[in-house]
Amino acid sequence: MTSGKGGRGRSGRPTVHTVAKAAGVGVGTVSRVLNNHPSVRGETRERVLAIIEDLNYRPTPQARRPLPSEHPLIGVMVADLYSVWQSRIIRGVETALAGQDYGLMAFALGSPQRAAQVAQPGHPSALAQGLLLCDDAAYRSWTGQERSQPTVRLGAVTEDLDYVAIDNRYGGLIAGEYAATLPGEIVGVWLRGQLKERQATRKGFVEGVESAGRQVIQHIEVEPQDHLHRVAAELLDRLPDRATVMTHGDDLALALITEAQLRGLPVGDDLKVIGYGDHSQAALVGLTTVHQPLEEMATRSTELLLDRIQERHEGAPPREQQFQLLTPRLALRGTA
Amino acid sequence: MTSGKGGRGRSGRPTVHTVAKAAGVGVGTVSRVLNNHPSVRGETRERVLAIIEDLNYRPTPQARRPLPSEHPLIGVMVADLYSVWQSRIIRGVETALAGQDYGLMAFALGSPQRAAQVAQPGHPSALAQGLLLCDDAAYRSWTGQERSQPTVRLGAVTEDLDYVAIDNRYGGLIAGEYAATLPGEIVGVWLRGQLKERQATRKGFVEGVESAGRQVIQHIEVEPQDHLHRVAAELLDRLPDRATVMTHGDDLALALITEAQLRGLPVGDDLKVIGYGDHSQAALVGLTTVHQPLEEMATRSTELLLDRIQERHEGAPPREQQFQLLTPRLALRGTA
Structure with a gap:
């Protein structure tokens, strides 16, 4: 796996990014530890807490606010909602959402008309805290918009968004x-x-x-x-x-x-x-x-998205693009 | 198949219901013919037009308004978005939506927390023109609400909603x-x-x-x-x-x-x-x-929902509950 990560601490005083880097985890994980979230337990939690103490890191007060909405929802844009590909993606998304308070809302955008709907103001997808774009039409529709939600592209390399793709x-x-x-x-x-x-x-x-x-x-x-x-x-x-x-x-x-x-x-x-x-x-x-590690791709995309939502919520400064490129493997069975 | 249909014409003057009954189609179909919608063509369209002329039916002016929103969306509430059951349901929904201008938005409500979200005011599902409830938790959550959207229950018999189920x-x-x-x-x-x-x-x-x-x-x-x-x-x-x-x-x-x-x-x-x-x-x-004819159940539920949306849009008076009970068949293969 190849991965690129930005976000080094930029001042002398330790930030949430300094802690995350030292602990080898995402900023969202540090934040969840600070908020005593049940999804981070055991060794990871201990390590993060130890580093917080070592560095004498003190979070700014707004890092402990509750989730930003009464309807915390992740929006997923896919070509369809019935194919095997899509069902493997959703399984992976749900793995990342297990134990979180987020709901899941999905949009089937298989036709140009539907993809165009997304770009109109007031579309329900605007109510999601973050978006996963799993489809080219959805991505093209998205690029024309003034959206401010954290957004991750899944399944393709892009220049303007965080992404997780398969090599x-x-x-x-x-x-x-x-x-x-x-x-x-x-x-x-x-x-x-x-x-x-x-x-x-x-x-x-x-x-x-x-x-x-x-x-x-x-x-x-x-x-x-x-x-x-x-x-x-x-x-x-x-x-x-x-x-x-x-x-x-x-x-x-x-x-x-x-x-x-x-x-x-x-x-x-x-x-x-x-x-x-x-x-x-x-x-x-x-x-x-x-x-193709589709479930893993979806889980990692969602984790990245949750980190981005948490960062935004904490008022963290914008970070460099993040990406991961996952490696397929050969499954040798009987037909060749 | 068993089916129950209400909505006979209640005055001497022919209504859209009189036409629908005489033509053996739904009210929505009559409306789509009146609006020259491309989804109704050929023999059905000819029959409806002939009956409209025979009965000297004249639609009220508001029967020709465009669709009620700039985001015509059908909302589907399911337990999950990855199982085989769900993918067959969505296929059936898409069959009914083919050639229509509706988008498709789905909510995965597998946990009690998620089902409870739906009942909160301002949930994105409130932006759908109509809802298909495919899941018990979704149905229970729905019953506690003051929702005014046309809503059809899919897969179970209910007393308070239109439904399509399998016997x-x-x-x-x-x-x-x-x-x-x-x-x-x-x-x-x-x-x-x-x-x-x-x-x-x-x-x-x-x-x-x-x-x-x-x-x-x-x-x-x-x-x-x-x-x-x-x-x-x-x-x-x-x-x-x-x-x-x-x-x-x-x-x-x-x-x-x-x-x-x-x-x-x-x-x-x-x-x-x-x-x-x-x-x-x-x-x-x-x-x-x-x-189990799951695809057919979903297609019929969606057609029923589209009819209800169209009726509401035309200001038609509320009609009796409609239901359909579909018949499974035995698929004899090698294991028994």
Whole structure:
């Protein structure tokens, strides 16, 4: 994991930032210790208290105010509220909110009309203490606004916001390095589109394959709206006899497996399939895939957001951008 | 399906209700035709227009106002935002909202603290044009309030609200009738608790078994928070050699299947398992289960809610309670 943290103490007198840095925790954690919040217990709490005493740190009076609203809510903006991706994200958010007093409010912004709604004044999302932007449309809508809420971008690198993302280039790389060790031709199937996140996986995969002195013999591009089983059937028609197929996502990989089984082709033998994502059905079916730590990404984004809310609440000076880039890993199962 | 509809025209002059009844559609549909809304097209639109002409119906001027807010939003209150149940509900809601201008805002109310938040004045849910209550805690919180929004209860029978629910007694009944046709002893595993919805399935199951002159030899009650695989292992230890196990839900059924496979027991042979729900993994694994039409329930609830919003908007007089009770069906696959 790569991470960047700003916020060193800027004067001789110890600040909450000096304490946080010395204790190796976030400012929000220090504040929760000061407020005797039940979510910080045990060793962390002891360490923070010891450092507060060592440094003779005295919090300013407003650091002990209660939460800023009678409706402490975190707002989450997602493309939809039913996909597997989204449900893993929300699980991760809830892990960070467990034991906190925050409620959870989510907005499904899958259409341009809905994303545009968010930018209008008086939208209910303005009532949230902090926002998690999990979707590109939500992010674009947000950038046009005069919002003052703490906001964290989840799942993509940005220049103007704190963010937590997954290093998909690395995810592609490890899949490519592994594919290069397998017999047969290597084929990549990618989602058409300019999204940087999508390009990163493909780029990493090619790097991984070529670093082993091999080549991806064919790249096939599919449209996001294509019917998965039709794509799978067409792929099987044109694949070499022995091939490892790297797919852009678990959904297509699972469709390929189903389609191959219908044709009596065993997967994992001459035909090998690698997924991307590691959603719940992947383990059930024995799919070899790249595990994306989505829950962890969401938990860390939320923790970062809670820290930012707490800092704002304490009147702390604005800090540098913070970011974390999480590392995927290869989940080796039966299909490749 | 059972359904109750009030709102017959009460004077000689034709009203929007007279038109809706004659056309066999909801009041909202008539209104959308009058407003030339793109979501009503083809045969329905033609029929409504023909009836409007036949009856010489003239809408009152306010029936053509635009939507009541610059932020037309439907609010959905659910226990969580990550379970399979919830994702199927949201899919159904989105089906009803497709082509409409409404946004979707959801609140996760799994804890008593969160449910209590909803009852406080100024909660963001008050900004929604209409509410779908999908959760008991949300419903209890709602009943204490002076809310004026159109509100529909989803998934449970209520006396004070419009509702759309699933007839789980019938779901239990068809499972019981089927179990009675199978060899071996019949065992039921149920979730402990007083919820009427939970009791209904069990009651129906016993009825179904007994109507065929057979008996459920054992009812086992488990706690909602019990670990599924531990429950499954304990069940397998105490089951008769030949048994059909009716479970309260697909999750436990799938855990039983996994646990049985670990012990080398084939499921569908001496040991038969029936699920309840028919969530996505059920078909994948070949689980015989009771299909709950959750998506349909959510779509119909949302359509009912949209009709109520439109009626309110037109200043229509309050109508009688409306309800629909949907019928589950048995999905026969390999495990029983």
